[in-house]
Amino acid sequence: MQDNMIYTPSPKNFNLMVLGQIISIFGAALLRFALSLYVLDTTGNESMFAALYAISNIPLLLAPVGGAIADRFNRRNLMVIFDFTSSAFVLCLILLMGAGNHSVLMIGVIMVALSVISALYTPAVTASIPLLVAKEKLEGANGIVQAVQALSGVVAPILGGVLYSGFGVHNLLVMSCAAFFLSAVMEIFIQIPFSKRERDGLMAAMIFKDIKEGFAYVIKKRFILKAVILAAILNFILVPLFIVGAPIILRVTMRSSDSAYGLGMGMIQFSTILGALTVGLFSKRMKVKTLHRWSLVITMLLVPMALSVTTFMLGLGYYPSFILFMVCGVPIAAAVTIISIFIVTKVQKKTPDELLGKVMAIMMAVAQCAAPLGQIMYGNLFKTFRETPYIPILAAVSAMLAITFIMRQMLKNEGGTA
Template structure:
């Protein structure tokens, strides 16, 4: 890689009091994230309304994640070899075309659930290509010492989009049907692609052999870089543990507990989901405010782990039958307590994920950036379905409150060990 050209490119992208390139980058993400959240919130309802079953909803959720996980490693190679801006633009336009195609089929009255599932595979594959490219591009648009602050801004706006999307989606679906939902999402991807086209970005071509052998060599180079970099390796393991243990709590334990042990309405469950997203938004903003220019990751990680583990412990206590007996399983007091703890829970996870992402970006050379993030994403997010499977299997045989409490104790031990190990690795750099 020509480092002189790279530095000149970065100075060009970052100069001036207002970073127009970052604003365009952020605007594209906000628009497409809002459109995606509009559609994803409505799809389970639409699938049921269209004659699908719970199994169909499950297949749709599986297809939303698994194709991206499978393509991640090779997407990282492509993201380091090819122009990241072009990858982002092309994948956004392909998504726009596929989703607007669904809108046409729906408008013509020939929409089928099989078409929806096929398009979801396409969207997931495009997202798998898009994510490593966009993660690799951001460090070239902003100053290195401001990565945490800008990652915080991206995470905050994404949380706001996810918070806003379901409201818009519900209104569109109830008033106009699924066709306009598809139109809104398709147009959002078109606007995102146009916004990305305007970004001033110069691709630095790397010399690498073409063909399958060259692709595999690049992939193995990325794997070796992750394995040989002690800090990135431990951060990847840190994320794997977090995603494996924590994310299924929201997708498995919470809905089961809500349905089996509480007597609130489905609307209350919707309120809880909104509060969880609001917690992520608050956490993202706080990370940027408190640690926007932090040069070490120990402070945000310790604070995030403390918030996360304390909220996990209180949540596990709230699951115990004695707590339900004291507060009442349908009382306003219990709902406020549960919502507050879940809000803390979600905020704490942002104190971990944002700094970790920023420090991986700082520790990775540009020529490895997309490959590293594709591998990190595959490792961390790959833990989610296996974590859900683990919880589901255990809960068939054990009480939910004891499962949660034991998990919390194990997480306290695991995160303490990981933080000590990360602190040593970081001090050796």
């Protein structure tokens, strides 16, 4: 659409985009897992399986490039091109494997390529949301999109394993190829406002210039810089506590059975999805300048969570410790999701459309870089304090107390709701 055309947000356009995102994100995540599993079965090499799965996620750090592209070109067309390209890559893999080429290198290249496409695809979606929904519905729309992303991380490995064992890798590839193609066809019918920008040099130079412009804008706008810092802090302190700490506590410290472990981790994952879907309800009463109150509540919940893994509580039996841990962990995970989406929505509303893709992508990249660092930190902490696992949680309590004070000082002049 051209810049002079009048556009009214339509639920149809948003629904089509979400449906396309479900197919694309689930398809990419499912394929990365299933192809890693295929390599494991083919080579019997566990380290290669883990390495391939990890390497296929590295291109997600290309988000700033995806953001620059999303601001430079028609976002609807980008989604269509990315899904058609994904379908073409999978088709090439089907043909190569059908011809007897089962090279691990070739599979790895395809996995990385799909991950690159996913990294470029997500900023186009995120930057399109404010253009497809009314301003008062933006929190709920962001929640739906984030819920889809969270759900893909939970369901894709499970569904990938089931489809892989039930249908085989060839049929799984055919289904994925068709799904990407269908998603691209659906996205053709989405209408997203677009103002064409003039080219002022070579494409690579323009993209690099746009990325620099995005970083300069983030640094210049104090609230957006604060939001990026907060997103990084949450991903460094709290998110890895559940990704690394929760499995160790449930499996090693509490010695949970397979079913209890699955229930515990499932409840934590579900709470993040629930937080994303209910953010619209909470955001009506949330204010930026009082976000430190949410941080304080999280800090208070971390204290009984630490208590749940003390010698005293563990001595009372399995269920008191397990129940106390989950009663604290579930609302914390939901609260972190709600805060994250609230902050992202506030940034979206303050950012001009021509910079939206870059700014959103920068937030995403910074948060993604912070999370692995936090995972390494908690991994070392829980290894060092294996006999006293409450110490890493108490360390998180201390960190969150400091963060609560910092948030209060940082955001006290940021009045109003998002």
